[in-house]
Amino acid sequence: MKPVNLKRLAEELNLSIATVSRALQDSYEVSAATKERVRALATALHYEPNAYASSLRRNQSKTIGVVIPKVTNHFFALAINGIEEAARQRGYHVLIYLTHDDYAREVAIIQHLKGGRVDGILMSVASGTEDTAHIRSLRDANIPLVFFDRVRSEIATAQVTTNDYESSYQATEHLLAAGCRHIAHLLISNNLSIGRNRLQGYRDALHAHGLPPDPDLILAGTMNNEQNVGRLQDLMQHRPDIDGIFASVERLAVSAYHVCRQLGRRIPEDVKVVGFSNLESVSLFDPPLTTITQPAHDIGREAARILLQAVEKKRAISPSQSVVLNSELVQRRSTATA
Amino acid sequence: MKPVNLKRLAEELNLSIATVSRALQDSYEVSAATKERVRALATALHYEPNAYASSLRRNQSKTIGVVIPKVTNHFFALAINGIEEAARQRGYHVLIYLTHDDYAREVAIIQHLKGGRVDGILMSVASGTEDTAHIRSLRDANIPLVFFDRVRSEIATAQVTTNDYESSYQATEHLLAAGCRHIAHLLISNNLSIGRNRLQGYRDALHAHGLPPDPDLILAGTMNNEQNVGRLQDLMQHRPDIDGIFASVERLAVSAYHVCRQLGRRIPEDVKVVGFSNLESVSLFDPPLTTITQPAHDIGREAARILLQAVEKKRAISPSQSVVLNSELVQRRSTATA
DNA sequence: TTTATTTACGTAAACGTTTACACTCAGCTG
DNA sequence: CAGCTGAGTGTAAACGTTTACGTAAATAAA
Missing domain, CATH: 3.40.50.2300 (Response regulator)
Known part of the structure; x- marks a missing residue:
């Protein structure tokens, strides 16, 4: 089967390639009658312009x-x-x-x-x-x-x-208002500005409420999820005073739930948890997770x-x-x- | 800044475009020395071949x-x-x-x-x-x-x-073994083969266990999620005998949870639920959701x-x-x- | 009428690659 | 030494579009 391109259309219509091309682009240089003829044949043959030729020529x-x-x-x-x-x-x-x-x-x-x-x-x-x-x-x-x-x-x-700093500040205040005094912060990565902003919001909120910063409570996550769980487990065991967890990314919030379960720490009675998340199903969690949800x-x-x-x-x-x-x-x- | 394409490389190296092109493709027709010169300049100038020209010419x-x-x-x-x-x-x-x-x-x-x-x-x-x-x-x-x-x-x-028929059959049997006798099936769509296969697995499992089919218990979902929730609510209210729900797609399983909550039906005591799902966090649901998980x-x-x-x-x-x-x-x- | 303008179309170059074909020049063979 | 081979390179066409430019005919302006 012959390919259907501008050349083919032009031959069948006894027009030049240029005219066919212009007709399909609805150029003012082509008469209405010709445009109609071209369009009719194009749809009849299911003509679809070659994206690569077009891209090459137009440089886009x-x-x-x-x-x-x-x-x-x-x-x-x-x-x-x-x-x-x-x-x-x-x-x-x-x-x-x-x-x-x-x-x-x-x-x-x-x-x-x-x-x-x-x-x-x-x-x-x-x-x-x-x-x-x-x-x-x-x-x-x-x-x-x-x-x-x-x-x-x-x-x-x-x-x-998103307003990472402000929402982290707000989330931390929310934990403080709920009575938390030893809030762990689970950080996504030191390299990312969102991580740093979220950490800063957490820090400033603590400071504003007269709580001293505790570097031990800040846990930087890695790409390896099992490692994160292990470290979090260690932290929670060494620091039974932790009564709040702020996860700066969804995956870490889920890990926090799992760790709390394993260690028998009840949410929210023993530990309150808040995390960034866009999962709709967090409302079905046990218990439903308080989230910072980004648009x-x-x-x-x-x-x-x-x-x-x-x-x-x-x-x-x-x-x-x-x-x-x-x-x-x-x-x-x-x-x-x- | 001049564009860096084959022409540019050829000029700077006093070679033809063809030779440069061949050199970059490691063609046997080009001497090792020339290849080296070409490659050196190409990396020095950060040459990257134009994908569209290449695609057009090679037709791929x-x-x-x-x-x-x-x-x-x-x-x-x-x-x-x-x-x-x-x-x-x-x-x-x-x-x-x-x-x-x-x-x-x-x-x-x-x-x-x-x-x-x-x-x-x-x-x-x-x-x-x-x-x-x-x-x-x-x-x-x-x-x-x-x-x-x-x-x-x-x-x-x-x-x-995936083996939709078999896993649906298995899931239905699982509900039956757990004591369910009035199992609703939430269908994704009548148009899809996966929907039909899953429905058939459900039907056959019921039949194999001597349970008569009940068309009223089969609810075909639409693209509108709120509508699905509404219909499911109606169904659950009209049919208080429903003691099992088999959702053939994740979204409907989540809807089932919400509806059960609204109606005060306890999972798994009053109603048992199983659904197709790939969400990792279903294990955090209240209660954790039994799933058919596809690879x-x-x-x-x-x-x-x-x-x-x-x-x-x-x-x-x-x-x-x-x-x-x-x-x-x-x-x-x-x-x-x- | 001549000249300018407009309308509708054609010619051909260009985009950057790839590749069939031609070519040159060593080094061979006979 | 004529003729051949092959390694290495060049020439040019092709892929399917788009578009600057040219042109012929028709119309308008002078």
């Missing part, structure tokens, strides 16, 4: 790349939803790349994307990333970038984040919106376009007072 | 498309993980498209993909899809396709599924493996390459006997 791919640590984190799944929604509305495609929080993978992915495969990149940085030269190099390649959630502020571009869908949509605007207007992205959205503290039984 | 994009209903379903998130893993290993890229279970969107996406943007497609059919002409048309466009999980057997291609990651990896093999060997995919993986029934307290 109508595709954005999304680089995230993992897709099994519900936050990122929701964010992708928002991204895909915004992208589809403008006729853009979405390429997904997973770093698995691994620095080397992130570098390889970014390098690859510099081949012009995408018009822009949305990125949430891997927790294993320390050096950011690979990200900076995107600027030379002229590929616009917008960070979301896990950002690196030393890169001058827009970022879409994940909106974050994705907003980040995509900023990126696509820049891509289409061919305008550079400045840090001033950054957006901060508010998370919500949802109180459930895991922090209830007797 | 090193990209596969993944078309799924949603990414917020944990099953699909895990499957994407498996797909991305298999794809990356072979140097392929992954485009994600979400149908949101909407037929029209699915048609538009498939039509778009026929433009040659992808070398192959992995697909889980939308529950809203009845007619499959758009899927069949992929064959004419010569784009290989592999189904996973939500398949349409009338399309002659490979499919990766989602393996499903994705296997489907991608079959597809990529066909793409690389330029070989058609036959239904005989289909794979059936086994799900696992994980017993937890939601089906415990007193």
Whole structure:
């Protein structure tokens, strides 16, 4: 079967390729009658333009790349939803790349994307990333970038984040108000700004209420989940005075539940727990988990919106376009007072 | 700044574009010395080949498309993980498209993909899809396709599924053994083969144990979750004799929990619940949910493996390459006997 | 009428690769 | 020494679009 491309259409209609191309783009240079003829045949033959030829010629791919640590984190799944929604509305495609929080993978992915495969990149940085030269190099390649959630502020571009500091402050105060005095903080990673912001909110809230900081109560998570559980177990056993846990990321909140169960610590009677999470089913937990819930869908949509605007207007992205959205503290039984 | 492409490299090295291209592909026609010179400059200038030019010329994009209903379903998130893993290993890229279970969107996406943007497609059919002409048309466009999980057997291609019938039969028997006699079945959709298979496993298990089928106990879910909850509420109120619920999809299991709570029906004392689910945190539910857990990651990896093999060997995919993986029934307290 | 403008279309170059084919020059063979 | 071989490189066409430019005919302005 002969391929159906512009040449084929042109031959069958006795027109030039140029006219057919213009007709399909609804160019004013083509008469209405010709446009009609072309469109009729195009749909009849199920013509679909070759995306690669078009991309090559126009030097734009109508595709954005999304680089995230993992897709099994519900936050990122929701964010992708928002991204895909915004992208589809403008006729853009979405390429997904997973770093698995691994620095080397992130570098390889970014390098690859510099081949012009995408018009822009949305990125949430891997927790294993320390050096950011690979990200900076995107600027030379002229590929616009917008960070979301896990950002690196030393890169001058827009970022879409949540009010991590404030919500951590608020969550910590919530634990304090519930009577907690020895609150452990489970940190996602030292490399990530969201981790640092959340830690700072926790610290400042303690300080504001006259509680001294206790470095032993701060546990930095790793990529290895079993290791996290083990360390948390050690901590809880050595420090029976712990009466509150603030997990700065969903996975660690779940680990906290498991550890409390194993050690026979009752939630919320013995220990109150609050954690960042986007899982809808936390309300079914035993007991329902008090969460800080980020507007994940909106974050994705907003980040995509900023990126696509820049891509289409061919305008550079400045840090001033950054957006901060508010998370919500949802109180459930895991922090209830007797 | 001048673009760094083959032409640029060729000029700086006083070679022809052809030689540079061949050198970078490690062609035997190029002397070792030249290869070395070319490679050195390429890395020095951070040369990255233009993916679109290459795709256009070779007529292959090193990209596969993944078309799924949603990414917020944990099953699909895990499957994407498996797909991305298999794809990356072979140097392929992954485009994600979400149908949101909407037929029209699915048609538009498939039509778009026929433009040659992808070398192959992995697909889980939308529950809203009845007619499959758009899927069949992929064959004419010569784009290989592999189904996973939500398949349409009338399309002659490979499919990766789980033993839905057997695990449903087993889950139903598990409820029967726990003493249930009036088991409701929450169905995902009448359009999907997985729904039908799961329903059939439920029916046959009942029949094998001498229980008559009761159509009133079969509730077909819709895309509207609130509606599902409402209907389930009605059902549970009209039929206080219901002592078991078998949810054929995660979302409906969660809804069942909510409804039982609202109506004050205790799990597992009054009603026992089992559901398909890939959520790891079901063990934290109140009570922990007995699940049929699908090997989602393996499903994705296997489907991608079959597809990529066909793409690389330029070989058609036959239904005989289909794979059936086994799900696992994980017993937890939601089906415990007193 | 001549000249300018507009309308509708065609010609051909370009995007960056890949690759069939041609070519040159050593080093051989007979 | 003519003819051949093969290693290494170059020339140019091709992939399917888009688009700057050219052009012919029709219309409007002079």
